[in-house]
Amino acid sequence: MSTISVPLSAELQHLLDTLVRNGSGSNRADVMRRALERYGEQEVINGILKAQREPDLRGDLLELAAQID
Helix, strand or coil: CCCCCCCCCHHHHHHHHHHHHCCCCCCHHHHHHHHHHHHHHHHHHHHHHHHHHCCCCCCCHHHHHHHHC
């Protein structure tokens, strides 16, 4: 496991400490790990939702290419 150092504003540090006090994690590092895991999960979900909004391109490639021009 590696360790990184990330500067935090006073507001973010206060939020981090509040999350620890409220039981979101056992300590600051635990809260940060959980936050990064959730962020990663949300990015995957956003990618899936974005892909679902993409047009469905089916059919003849030449006809599809003509639509792009």
